[in-house]
Amino acid sequence: MTVTARAAPAPQxxxxxxxxxxxxxxxxxxxxxxxxxxxxxxxxxxRGYEYFANWHGITLGYCRHHEDLFLPWHRAYxxxxxxxxxxxxPTVALPWWDWTASAEIPTAYTETSDPAGNPNxxxxxxxxxxxxxxxxxxxxxxxxxxxxxxxxxxxxxxxMAASSYTDFEERLWGIHDTLHVWVGGTMGDPSxxxxxxxxxxxxxxxxxxxxxxxxxxxxxxxxxxSLETALEPKGMRVRETLEVRGLGYDYVxxxxxxxxxxxxxGATAGAVS
Amino acid sequence: xxxxxxxxxxxxxxxGPGFYRADLELLGVDKSGPxxxxxxxxxNEGADEATAHxxxxxxxxxxxxxxxxxxxxxxxxxxxxRGPLDRFDRRPPHPLTPxxxxxxxxxxxxxxxxxxxxxxxxxxxxxxxxxxxRAQILRFSELMLVTYD
Numbered sequence: 001m002t003v004t005a006r007a008a009p010a011p012q013x014x015x016x017x018x019x020x021x022x023x024x025x026x027x028x029x030x031x032x033x034x035x036x037x038x039x040x041x042x043x044x045x046x047r048g049y050e051y052f053a054n055w056h057g058i059t060l061g062y063c064r065h066h067e068d069l070f071l072p073w074h075r076a077y078x079x080x081x082x083x084x085x086x087x088x089x090p091t092v093a094l095p096w097w098d099w100t101a102s103a104e105i106p107t108a109y110t111e112t113s114d115p116a117g118n119p120n121x122x123x124x125x126x127x128x129x130x131x132x133x134x135x136x137x138x139x140x141x142x143x144x145x146x147x148x149x150x151x152x153x154x155x156x157x158x159x160m161a162a163s164s165y166t167d168f169e170e171r172l173w174g175i176h177d178t179l180h181v182w183v184g185g186t187m188g189d190p191s192x193x194x195x196x197x198x199x200x201x202x203x204x205x206x207x208x209x210x211x212x213x214x215x216x217x218x219x220x221x222x223x224x225x226s227l228e229t230a231l232e233p234k235g236m237r238v239r240e241t242l243e244v245r246g247l248g249y250d251y252v253x254x255x256x257x258x259x260x261x262x263x264x265x266g267a268t269a270g271a272v273s
Numbered sequence: 274x275x276x277x278x279x280x281x282x283x284x285x286x287x288x289g290p291g292f293y294r295a296d297l298e299l300l301g302v303d304k305s306g307p308x309x310x311x312x313x314x315x316x317n318e319g320a321d322e323a324t325a326h327x328x329x330x331x332x333x334x335x336x337x338x339x340x341x342x343x344x345x346x347x348x349x350x351x352x353x354x355r356g357p358l359d360r361f362d363r364r365p366p367h368p369l370t371p372x373x374x375x376x377x378x379x380x381x382x383x384x385x386x387x388x389x390x391x392x393x394x395x396x397x398x399x400x401x402x403x404x405x406x407r408a409q410i411l412r413f414s415e416l417m418l419v420t421y422d
Binding site: 057058059061063064065066067069135136143146147148149150170174176177178180181182184185188189190191192193229232 | 304307308310312335336337338339340341342343345346365366368372373374375376398400401402403
């Protein structure tokens with residue numbers, strides 16, 4: 001018998017993922033993001049896009065709405081999905097859609113093809129949940145503006161003025177719900193919403209707004225009674241979701257880096273210009 | 274479109290200290306069906322889909338509810354709701370547990386002036402206009418008006 005000792009992995013410096021605005025994505029960063037989506041769409045197991053879409057709606061339905069766990073659950077959800085994307089494209093970061101600044105869905109999510117002429121994987125995605133599928137929609141669709149609700153841009157001043165977690169979360173989920181319903185189609189139904197690539201940009205923005213409010217002097221943590229709650233299905237606790245840098249990411253407007261005095265072993269990830 | 278008109282809800286007595294904030298709370302909202310939209314009016318029993326969304330008409334706000342959607346599970350999948358079976362049951366609440374939704378209506382209520390009570394009218398409609406409308410889009414157990422002074 002031959003026994004081979006496995007070399008200990010070299011310690012790697014932790015790198016912070018800087019989530020960018022969709023509007024500021026460089027062409028190269030957008031291409032990387034599309035590749036990550038495409039690669040995860042091709043995976044039919046627990047590493048794949050469909051698996052994570054299943055978490056939210058059909059068939060696993062773990063999502064939490066209209067309660068204290070709304071923001072923590074979705075923060076953990078984005079974290080695990082981003083990890084899956086980074087497993088196939090190590091430099092990718094989830095972009096956010098700033099629906100306070102634009103009345104339109106970002107063109108990255110609406111154009112029918114990418115610059116190379118391939119179908120745009122961010123326009124729509126197949127709906128292939130686990131389980132019987134004879135009545136499921138075959139792919140995601142949007143009915144933008146069909147619902148009788150106000151579309152973006154949304155003013156966040158009322159949300160950001162909240163000085164209790166409950167107030168803040170309720171005000172933010174109001175905008176969250178409205179945006180889902182405004183986009184409509186499969187985005188307007190929790191069962192299918194997470195299959196739409198736009199879902200992730202929307203929730204990235206929701207998570208970013210929470211992060212920005214956390215920077216304010218009047219922000220509050222979720223109720224103490226929920227802090228030890230384990231979020232399905234991975235068991236991350238609410239307390240662990242409170243500090244985004246502890247999860248290895250942050251939201252920035254701009255970030256620039258220059259060489260230091262020793263060669264960089266790991267650059268800051270993300271694509272912020 | 275479904276129209277709900279409440280019984281009169283009491284307000285702090287006119288001439289008193291008033292309130293600095295007022296919330297309308299819909300308790301026990303059934304969100305087991307498709308997403309829906311609520312238009313809320315105060316002091317306007319006749320509000321309908323033609324009523325303008327302006328403070329002068331009593332419009333207090335519009336709320337979209339990203340609801341559960343149709344049931345795609347097997348028989349009993351969406352039966353309402355299972356609670357913890359006992360103290361060892363650590364599962365979270367059933368996702369269809371009715372929700373409590375809140376809307377701050379301070380400005381709309383103040384606009385009514387010195388009144389002792391108010392009637393709330395809620396217009397409910399399907400979010401997806403291509404859906405055939407259910408008879409009861411909005412199902413909830415209680416409407417509460419809370420003021421803070």
